[in-house]
Amino acid sequence: xxxxxxTLFPGMFTGPLTESIxxxxxAKGLVDIHLTDMRDFAHDKHRTADDRPFGGGVxxxxxxxxxxxxxxxxxxxxxxxxxLTSPQGRVFDQKYAVELSEETQLVFICGHxxxxxxxxxxxxxxxxxxxxxxxxTGGELPAMVMVDxxxxxxxxxxxxAESPLQDSFYEGLLDYPHYTRPxxxxxxxxxxxxxxxxxxxxxxWRRKQSLYxxxxxxxxxxxxxxxxxxxxxxxxxxxxxxxxxxx
Ligand code: 4G4
Numbered sequence: 001x002x003x004x005x006x007t008l009f010p011g012m013f014t015g016p017l018t019e020s021i022x023x024x025x026x027a028k029g030l031v032d033i034h035l036t037d038m039r040d041f042a043h044d045k046h047r048t049a050d051d052r053p054f055g056g057g058v059x060x061x062x063x064x065x066x067x068x069x070x071x072x073x074x075x076x077x078x079x080x081x082x083x084l085t086s087p088q089g090r091v092f093d094q095k096y097a098v099e100l101s102e103e104t105q106l107v108f109i110c111g112h113x114x115x116x117x118x119x120x121x122x123x124x125x126x127x128x129x130x131x132x133x134x135x136x137t138g139g140e141l142p143a144m145v146m147v148d149x150x151x152x153x154x155x156x157x158x159x160x161a162e163s164p165l166q167d168s169f170y171e172g173l174l175d176y177p178h179y180t181r182p183x184x185x186x187x188x189x190x191x192x193x194x195x196x197x198x199x200x201x202x203x204x205w206r207r208k209q210s211l212y213x214x215x216x217x218x219x220x221x222x223x224x225x226x227x228x229x230x231x232x233x234x235x236x237x238x239x240x241x242x243x244x245x246x247x
Contacts, residue, residue, distance in 0.1 A: 068124065083106060211234055
């Protein structure tokens, strides 16, 4: 997979892209990340990338020619997805991450100022994407978040032990609690079932914990999660209201 990131602040990416798993994925040749400084495509001697909004109002707008020329400078396959990070976009989630991890080329445009000239969306953007309902000073952090979650899904990036199949969202539920040594810590002990060696019993306990947490913290996730008849029985035991609406 090739990933291009178009930004006014390429320096922001040095940390996240040069450490840990993302670094290893690049070293293994599983992903090829290119940064483009959009300011290189400004035409004046001050390298101005923004301008005042037509119609008046506060703030500045990212100029279309700067973004357009930056996008055109990239060797782009016809099927490449061009993503604009913005609060107006489709909300990014694990399902969206899986979809994007199946592409061969992604181009991220990091928006700034009050926004980007709308014509860029008409001309080059294939999807507008948001990491959640909050406002940031720029689209760089959203691009990093998405790149990280996409890269870890690429075949060969994670080892078997850290497999994406183990992810809490893989089954559409929240994760179960984890414990490691010692068996007792500050007066708190590990649930005995985890020490039993009974793997079937441990799997059932974990599933039940996942269901209970999801019911309490994120009940809306249960609408989409694939649930077995046993899951539904447990949920009904936890919450009689669940029994009424889901059984
Ligand atoms: C595009 C338009 C993304 C980009 C406006 C970007 C939050 C997200 C930006 C803006 C962003 C998100 C300045 C509001 C940059 N903020 N939720 N800011 N703004 O994914």
